[in-house]
Amino acid sequence: MEVLVPVLIILAIGAAMALLLTLAAKFFAVEVDERAVKIRDCLPGANCGACGFSGCDAYAQALADGTTEKTNLCVPGGDSAARGIAEVLGVAAEDVVEMVAYVACNGTCDVVGKKFDYDGQKTCRTANMTYSGDRFCNFACLGYGDCVRVCPEHAITVENGVARVNPQACIGCGICTRECPNGIIHLIPDTVRVVVECSNHDKGAVTRKACSNGCIGCMKCQKTCPHGAITVIDNLATIDYSKCTGCGACVEVCPVHCIHEGNFICGAHF
Numbered sequence: 001m002e003v004l005v006p007v008l009i010i011l012a013i014g015a016a017m018a019l020l021l022t023l024a025a026k027f028f029a030v031e032v033d034e035r036a037v038k039i040r041d042c043l044p045g046a047n048c049g050a051c052g053f054s055g056c057d058a059y060a061q062a063l064a065d066g067t068t069e070k071t072n073l074c075v076p077g078g079d080s081a082a083r084g085i086a087e088v089l090g091v092a093a094e095d096v097v098e099m100v101a102y103v104a105c106n107g108t109c110d111v112v113g114k115k116f117d118y119d120g121q122k123t124c125r126t127a128n129m130t131y132s133g134d135r136f137c138n139f140a141c142l143g144y145g146d147c148v149r150v151c152p153e154h155a156i157t158v159e160n161g162v163a164r165v166n167p168q169a170c171i172g173c174g175i176c177t178r179e180c181p182n183g184i185i186h187l188i189p190d191t192v193r194v195v196v197e198c199s200n201h202d203k204g205a206v207t208r209k210a211c212s213n214g215c216i217g218c219m220k221c222q223k224t225c226p227h228g229a230i231t232v233i234d235n236l237a238t239i240d241y242s243k244c245t246g247c248g249a250c251v252e253v254c255p256v257h258c259i260h261e262g263n264f265i266c267g268a269h270f
Helices: 004-027 034-042 056-065 078-089 124-128 146-150 175-179 204-210 220-224 249-253
Strands: 099-103 156-159 162-165 185-189 194-196 230-233 236-239 259-261
Touching: 034 056, 034 078, 099 162, 124 146, 146 156, 146 175, 175 185, 194 236, 220 230, 220 249, 249 259
Parallel strands: none
Antiparallel strands: 099 185, 156 162, 194 259, 230 236
């Protein structure tokens, strides 16, 4: 009896608590929009924020309650997610513009020297706090792989000191673009054929001393482009993709070969 009584008391307390929890769950339950649940099931669960909302749950709820009517905001989910959402909402599916990340730097170890031997924590963000990093070019990829570590699809590697994106593995979530302390990773439509692999805004002579692959702002690309799609802004060639046809004329005339031509869809590296 000395053992049985305490056991019975504990069982009684447990039963009472279970009953209270059941009643609380019933009377204080928050109603869930079934459409939001179905929409959430259509999303990939990356919670990357590419849609403009805090995560997949928030985007699903916004669609369900009418905060947004855009069914094509989930870039990682692509057209399949947009079709699933449209089916739940009973609307026409919208086309998703697939995006892919690329690194606007071609400052490999053999063309960009180091100002000093960095012996701190091996992360780009930490290294950038020390004189903007150990590279002579202050706009260069630091190569310590912060983007590699955050990529949910393992689409990024560091090759010869510079981060490179595998376009076939990239889902366009944009997490790497926010992680890069120098802001040199960009999202662009995967239909793009020409990119400028440089982010240096210094004058040409200064850039040339730091990196032999850097844009020197000579404007040859700007003068050559038949569609007016490329201009030099703040000493750096910049492409307006609404005008660019991918003809490659700018690639041919660039004296430092910092403008590259490729094909994201076919998985070709720039």
